[in-house]
Amino acid sequence: MNFNPRVKMNFDGGDLTSDAGLLLYKEFDHKLGLSEAVEELLVVHDSVFHRDHPNSDVVLQKLYQHIAGYHTDDHADDLAVEPLLTMLLGKESLASQPTLSRFNDKADIATAKSLECVNETLQRRVYAIKPQNQFVFDLDSSSFAAYGKQHGANFNYHYQQHGFHPLFCFDGLTGDCLRAELRAGNVVKSSGLWDQF
Template structure:
């Protein structure tokens, strides 16, 4: 890291100002993550299961492909989300202690790793994530799981592959899918999509493997799915009902729903003598 050189004050040459305070770090909180990593075996999973198209597992004389992935994970944890920040972190004490290196992989080294990534690599990273989640589930098993699926907007700049205009967000970017376990906050799966993909596109294919895996992992698990109106497609209803998954799917407003709602409102107002203009929320059901 860049430091200010030692300097003497003009009014008294015996007084020196120095910024070289030894091996200081503002990222020491990563040591707690490293302890958790060691206990749950996340980095070991990467070492064992990462697949890369290059025959040589080493992208530099001091760095393997798996080590590059682990470094990128820890950089993200500490808020260093771009590869070029590896230059500043080259000899950062906390990072070098955690990764057991004298110097971190540089930005060019990380770029060489990125160039090796292909579909098989992405699939191996997804498998690593799933295997890790399975370990966490085994450590703290649950009788139920609430799944939240949604898409998001990732704004892009420049001519990036897959970047496209999204009319809903009125922006250029990607439109990825995410799946979360609402009870734990775990991100179970993510998929990058072009920016002009509609919300529900590939949604069923995205969700099906996860439901099948959870059913095989814990057959008695109570599963519930929550999605917004963008995922309102018959194939999703069929998938949930076929796999015994409870679901709550918001419907887009339409004339039929408005008619049904007005009938319910009128009945409730008559029953409870609610004055016109009163704000109230109530629930009902109909076929």
Template sequence: MISVKETSLQFNKKIKIDFSGGALSSDSGLLLYREFDAKTGFSRLIENMLKIKDPVTHTRHTNAKAVIQKVYQHLAGYHTDDEADELGKEPVFTTILGKKRLASQPTLSRLNQRVDNGTVQSLEAINQAYLDHLFALRFRTQMVLDVDSSNFETFGDQEGSAYNAHYQDMG
């Protein structure tokens, strides 16, 4: 049997991944998103480019950190601000966001109230900067994932059929 050996993540060396049991979380898949985020700089772009008119300086939950929390909540399937209260001390969320406690539903709702046209424009600029960064990456190797290895040969001029070199027929 092949098993994954213990490894650590680049964004936080204290996090170890192994399969020996212990504390469990149904949101551990977010660790991979966080690793991807650390390598591509998405959260960094939000922290540097987000513009929200806010007369108050927040120290515990900055506007940028609250937006990043909302992104991770959406990735995990928690689409409403109300779910932030349930996730307040969830270990995977607090670890990847570097907090002892997440921003609450009222904090996220107040953030929503401060969004204006300038905020939308800054979010569009963040999106464009991120896309530009990703498109500029040049990978040295190529990987093909064949998620369906079955072959169904086609006959005639069926739309979408093409020659399959592996099976040496029209598939």
């Protein structure tokens, strides 16, 4: 593992994890510079200050949690001292659920745009490694269920659920997500297609 030469694999017991697959993601992160891009480009105007968990660390923790299948902020409390996640993120312990929730509360449009810049930076790095002669833009919408009274969450008759109706643009050749736009739940499937992309 080039991202951390101190990491050794053995089968002698010790600190155990059920998320060893994250080692491969960390290696990918190391080669492509995901963590560095988040640290450099993340914008949170009304920053949440926590001496142990800068905003970029919180975003990376949320990202690794999602990759491992821990999709809610509540999982952070159970993962606080998970040996592999803490090692991958270089922490003694992970940020707690309240810290993640405070970050969510402070994130705004500028934060979302800065995360789009992170995605674009990574895409440029990938295309620099493996240039493409052509692109196929695959546009599609999806449904995200919402529970509560979030702004923009509405009933969608096509999906028969209350939530949002985001629009995605994928690279049809690689499957990479090039762009995403969150839309209200009651927006017609192709509405605003040309305006967004």
